[in-house]
Amino acid sequence: MAAPRETPPGPAAGRASVLRSRVGRRILVMFLLAAGLPVALAAFIGYQTLVSFLGEQAQRSLTRTTRDGGMQVLGRLLEAKSLLETWPPLVPAGAGADPAHPMLAGLSRVFRGARWVDDQGQVRWQVGEIASTAVPLSPPRPGDAAARLLLVPVAGAPAPRVMLRLAQPQGYWLADVHPAHLWGPLAETAAQAHWEVREPGGPVLDGLRRVAQPHPHEAVGRWTLFLGGEFGATDWEFEQHLPPVELEFAGLPLLRWAVQLGAVVLLIVVLLSLTQIRRTLVPLEALLDGTRRLARRERAEPVQVRSSDEFGELARSFNEMAGRIDAQFQSLEALGLIDRAIVSGHPLPEVLDQLLRQALLRTGAVAAVVVRLTGAGGPSSRSAGRPVLLQWRLRQAVDGDGGRAESVLGETERPRFEALEATMDWPPAGSVAMAWQTLLPDTGATHWWACPARWQASCQAVLLLGFMKPPGRRRRHEACDLRDRLAVALAAHEREQVLHWRAVHDDLTGLANRHGLNEQLDRCLEASTASALAVLFIDLDHFKDVNDSLGHEMGDRLLQQAAERLQAVVPREAVVARAGGDEFVIVLPQVDEGRAAALARQLCERLAVPFVCGGHEHVLGASIGVALAPQHGVDRATLLRHADMAMYQAKQGGRGRHALFAATMDEALSERSRLLADLRRAVVSDELVLHYQPRVDARDGCMRSAEALVRWQHPELGLLSPARFIALAEESDLIEAIGIWVMREACAQMARWQRQGLVLERVSVNVSPRQLVSGRLVGEVDRALADHGVAPDRLELEVTESLLVGDAKQACEQLEAVRRRGVLIALDDFGTGYSSLSTLRQLPVDVMKVDRAFVKDLGQDDSALAVTRTILTLARSLGKHTVAEGMETAEQADLLRELGCDEMQGFFFSRPLTPAQFEALPQFAGAALASIG
Numbered sequence: 029m030a031a032p033r034e035t036p037p038g039p040a041a042g043r044a045s046v047l048r049s050r051v052g053r054r055i056l057v058m059f060l061l062a063a064g065l066p067v068a069l070a071a072f073i074g075y076q077t078l079v080s081f082l083g084e085q086a087q088r089s090l091t092r093t094t095r096d097g098g099m100q101v102l103g104r105l106l107e108a109k110s111l112l113e114t115w116p117p118l119v120p121a122g123a124g125a126d127p128a129h130p131m132l133a134g135l136s137r138v139f140r141g142a143r144w145v146d147d148q149g150q151v152r153w154q155v156g157e158i159a160s161t162a163v164p165l166s167p168p169r170p171g172d173a174a175a176r177l178l179l180v181p182v183a184g185a186p187a188p189r190v191m192l193r194l195a196q197p198q199g200y201w202l203a204d205v206h207p208a209h210l211w212g213p214l215a216e217t218a219a220q221a222h223w224e225v226r227e228p229g230g231p232v233l234d235g236l237r238r239v240a241q242p243h244p245h246e247a248v249g250r251w252t253l254f255l256g257g258e259f260g261a262t263d264w265e266f267e268q269h270l271p272p273v274e275l276e277f278a279g280l281p282l283l284r285w286a287v288q289l290g291a292v293v294l295l296i297v298v299l300l301s302l303t304q305i306r307r308t309l310v311p312l313e314a315l316l317d318g319t320r321r322l323a324r325r326e327r328a329e330p331v332q333v334r335s336s337d338e339f340g341e342l343a344r345s346f347n348e349m350a351g352r353i354d355a356q357f358q359s360l361e362a363l364g365l366i367d368r369a370i371v372s373g374h375p376l377p378e379v380l381d382q383l384l385r386q387a388l389l390r391t392g393a394v395a396a397v398v399v400r401l402t403g404a405g406g407p408s409s410r411s412a413g414r415p416v417l418l419q420w421r422l423r424q425a426v427d428g429d430g431g432r433a434e435s436v437l438g439e440t441e442r443p444r445f446e447a448l449e450a451t452m453d454w455p456p457a458g459s460v461a462m463a464w465q466t467l468l469p470d471t472g473a474t475h476w477w478a479c480p481a482r483w484q485a486s487c488q489a490v491l492l493l494g495f496m497k498p499p500g501r502r503r504r505h506e507a508c509d510l511r512d513r514l515a516v517a518l519a520a521h522e523r524e525q526v527l528h529w530r531a532v533h534d535d536l537t538g539l540a541n542r543h544g545l546n547e548q549l550d551r552c553l554e555a556s557t558a559s560a561l562a563v564l565f566i567d568l569d570h571f572k573d574v575n576d577s578l579g580h581e582m583g584d585r586l587l588q589q590a591a592e593r594l595q596a597v598v599p600r601e602a603v604v605a606r607a608g609g610d611e612f613v614i615v616l617p618q619v620d621e622g623r624a625a626a627l628a629r630q631l632c633e634r635l636a637v638p639f640v641c642g643g644h645e646h647v648l649g650a651s652i653g654v655a656l657a658p659q660h661g662v663d664r665a666t667l668l669r670h671a672d673m674a675m676y677q678a679k680q681g682g683r684g685r686h687a688l689f690a691a692t693m694d695e696a697l698s699e700r701s702r703l704l705a706d707l708r709r710a711v712v713s714d715e716l717v718l719h720y721q722p723r724v725d726a727r728d729g730c731m732r733s734a735e736a737l738v739r740w741q742h743p744e745l746g747l748l749s750p751a752r753f754i755a756l757a758e759e760s761d762l763i764e765a766i767g768i769w770v771m772r773e774a775c776a777q778m779a780r781w782q783r784q785g786l787v788l789e790r791v792s793v794n795v796s797p798r799q800l801v802s803g804r805l806v807g808e809v810d811r812a813l814a815d816h817g818v819a820p821d822r823l824e825l826e827v828t829e830s831l832l833v834g835d836a837k838q839a840c841e842q843l844e845a846v847r848r849r850g851v852l853i854a855l856d857d858f859g860t861g862y863s864s865l866s867t868l869r870q871l872p873v874d875v876m877k878v879d880r881a882f883v884k885d886l887g888q889d890d891s892a893l894a895v896t897r898t899i900l901t902l903a904r905s906l907g908k909h910t911v912a913e914g915m916e917t918a919e920q921a922d923l924l925r926e927l928g929c930d931e932m933q934g935f936f937f938s939r940p941l942t943p944a945q946f947e948a949l950p951q952f953a954g955a956a957l958a959s960i961g
């Protein structure tokens with residue numbers, strides 16, 4: 029299901045997102061703070077200023093009204109004074125006695141009481157009550173101010189009294205001003221204000237009693253009334269007390285106004301800031317959304333920001349960058365696909381096809397071609413290669429089969445390929461590249477570019493791209509990336525081929541190795557279900573000796589030569605493999621027994637020809653076992669095992685020959701394996717014993733020496749002759765241990781006999797050629813002689829001519845060293861080997877033993893007599909002591925004596941004997957073993 033497509037945020041979304049967005053909220057709060065704080069501060073300061081101004085105004089007004097009140101009180105005092113001034117003339121004598129007099133009504137309204145005192149101090153007239161009888165301390169004297177104002181106590185509070193001196197009639201007035209009259213102007217405001225009038229520091233004057241409780245924050249207006257001028261009295265201080273409510277009340281509208289203004293300002297700020305934030309956030313959200321899509325690697329829709337400000341510019345840059353990144357993602361994805369195909373080992377044509385397809389898609393090319401030089405030899409050999417138009421693809425068939433040709437180009441194309449190889453990346457459209465388009469169908473390309481794909485300085489191939497117009501930088505980059513992948517893909521493919529080749533081939537000979545043999549034999553068996561197949565198991569004779577004595581380098585060269593000989597003989601369809609060491613296997617498909625045997629013979633002959641290596645000839649030969657499918661086996665393992673057994677049989681049969689597998693071999697081989705395991709144990713568990721066969725002097729028949737012959741006292745099989753186990757020991761590594769044991773035991777026996785007073789001139793022991801190869805012989809001889817106190821000339825070592833197969837020089841040096849110590853060397857089986865006369869002459873031997881094969885026919889076959897004579901003559905001419913072995917009849921003994929043989933050995937005289945039997949021989953004392961002649 030397709031994911032719902034995201035729509036660009038609309039205005040509603042914008043509004044909602046303003047408050048959703050953290051940035052939006054932050055900016056809004058900042059705007060509000062930025063605008064609201066100054067407004068609030070201004071409102072506060074304005075309010076405070078206004079309140080303070082109004083407070084001052086109110087204070088001033090209070091002071092003014094206090095002054096007005098004071099002035100009005102002064103007016104009342106002045107009025108009272110003027111009333112007193114005008115009164116006396118109007119007062120008829122005795123008027124004071126008539127209170128109903130109309131004149132007195134005005135006086136009573138102003139004064140509580142008034143008294144006219146003449147100059148003599150006589151009260152002449154009085155109206156009302158004079159609160160205090162106290163008179164001025166000193167009555168006014170002429171010259172004093174006309175009027176004075178005194179304060180006299182009335183009911184505990186000072187009350188104003190006017191004293192007015194008149195000149196005519198002479199006397200003065202004492203008049204207590206009526207509080208109602210005096211404070212009358214102040215009484216008008218008594219409902220709101222409380223008045224206090226006092227002399228500085230004095231108590232409040234009478235008549236101004238406080239009615240309401242004083243307010244803690246009441247406003248006080250002060251004013252001082254100057255009375256010194258009119259009344260010669262101390263100033264009065266006026267205080268008007270007003271509750272504060274008046275002032276607060278005055279600030280309230282201002283506060284309301286300030287709040288309303290602040291709210292309006294804030295509203296405007298919010299609206300403006302929301303608008304501005306939205307204008308900022310909408311493009312920001314769009315960019316953010318685009319970034320998220322880019323991060324999710326979704327195909328980038330361009331970010332829609334239409335403004336021409338920095339946001340618009342940012343969006344354009346973003347879209348450009350997103351486009352580039354998108355292209356890079358796609359490119360990486362395409363390269364990733366190719367990389368995965370390479371790493372997962374996809375077949376090369378598939379990898380190349382993917383690569384070419386991407387080359388067309390990503391570079392805008394109309395044709396893409398891979399040309400490569402392939403080797404004709406091994407997997408990495410390109411020397412004899414020809415250019416191959418490996419694969420190509422055209423734009424119009426990018427989804428179908430756009431060409432997967434693999435065509436080997438003519439030899440003439442090679443220089444053209446090499447010219448391409450030498451081409452630098454992105455040359456100008458050149459004739460070299462252009463020439464290649466002739467090999468393709470009509471591509472329509474007008475520009476061809478050659479990109480040599482190099483890997484570790486060698487050009488793996490050339491990627492040819494055909495364009496309708498020269499490509500831009502980005503596309504050229506894409507092509508370079510693909511070109512690099514091509515190099516990696518081809519290098520990986522080649523490397524894999526090399527690895528596979530190495531896995532199934534033998535490095536030394538280039539033949540198939542055991543894995544390769546297994547693979548190919550299995551394939552042949554699958555293919556040859558109906559027809560016959562032969563497996564030849566070839567083992568080089570004496571190779572081990574040559575390899576051990578001449579060194580591995582020489583051994584390797586011999587193996588290479590042997591491999592070449594094998595390849596030269598076998599038919600083309602045969603599989604030749606080196607199974608390991610000096611073992612080779614040949615698989616011959618579709619052959620019968622006769623053809624397989626003929627080839628085996630041919631191979632034996634070919635390998636018997638001496639190998640020339642290191643300036644010397646080496647005679648090896650080969651033993652070949654043949655197994656046939658299906659009669660000897662139908663599976664690989666069985667066929668190889670049976671061919672191996674047949675080869676062993678061929679070796680047992682005398683080497684240098686071939687043998688066809690037979691069912692009986694299986695059993696023989698199993699027995700051989702068992703026996704070998706037993707023999708290993710026998711060497712260390714003293715199961716070996718020595719028997720001694722006397723050698724008789726041909727002239728007097730006396731026993732001079734004996735040959736020590738090994739036997740194996742097998743716990744189950746009984747006493748086994750050396751014929752049963754010496755060959756087995758020689759094939760394995762046991763022969764050296766057995767040889768050393770024999771030599772030491774023979775020396776020990778000689779020492780024992782010597783201690784018993786039994787005289788035997790010499791004992792001879794058989795030495796295997798393998799003992800000479802190891803190079804330890806001289807040391808072992810010294811040790812055996814020294815350990816048992818046997819003189820060197822009482823020991824004789826019997827060697828065979830086969831010691832010359834390996835490093836004859838080293839063998840001869842060892843024998844020479846042994847000889848120099850006085851030990852005698854005898855050449856056993858003389859006459860059966862292939863050694864030339866000159867070689868024989870150089871051999872460091874003292875004794876030559878005529879082989880039993882010649883002796884046994886003496887007296888029956890004239891040719892045997894002739895050969896024996898020749899051998900003995902030859903030995904004598906070389907100055908060697910001669911011993912004939914296998915003497916069974918008196919006739920043979922006679923003939924050999926006549927032929928001049930020095931010593932004789934055979935059943936005619938004695939069979940090999942146990943030491944005890946040997947000691948019982950009377951001839952030990954010097955008697956002749958048998959009557960001779």
Ligand SMILES: Nc1nc2c(ncn2[C@@H]2O[C@@H]3COP(=O)(O)O[C@H]4[C@@H](O)[C@H](n5cnc6c(=O)[nH]c(N)nc65)O[C@@H]4COP(=O)(O)O[C@H]3[C@H]2O)c(=O)[nH]1
Pocket residue numbers: 721736737738749750751754767770793794795796826856857880913914915916933934935936940
């Ligand atoms: N038919 C017949 N045979 C006769 C006559 N006279 C002697 N023989 C046999 O001829 C063999 C002589 O020993 P060889 O040539 O060194 O041949 C030896 C030698 O090559 C090998 N061998 C024996 N002992 C040793 C040993 O200690 N070390 C090694 N490396 N090989 C040994 O085994 C071979 C066989 O040894 P044996 O079985 O003991 O066989 C002995 C001996 O019993 C005769 O008149 N008629």
